Amino acid sequence: MPHAAASTDLSEYPTVVRLEALLSLDESAAEFEEALENLLGRLELVLHEGRTPRRGDSRD
Numbered sequence: 566m567p568h569a570a571a572s573t574d575l576s577e578y579p580t581v582v583r584l585e586a587l588l589s590l591d592e593s594a595a596e597f598e599e600a601l602e603n604l605l606g607r608l609e610l611v612l613h614e615g616r617t618p619r620r621g622d623s624r625d
Contacts, residue, residue, distance in 0.1 A: 575582050 575585075581588070
């Protein structure tokens with residue numbers, strides 16, 4: 566919302582003004598990728614630990 570940003574007075578919010586550059590960064594793609602890798606790793610662990618090899622199963 567560029568129009569809202571131009572008309573908003575942040576002088577009473579010095580912390581927001583000080584952190585404005587950091588707050589404007591969009592890290593969502595990197596955060597999503599990290600979270601997805603973490604989830605896939607946990608799922609792999611659950612599948613590996615929860616799987617009981619059947620007789621004649623050559624996996625693992």
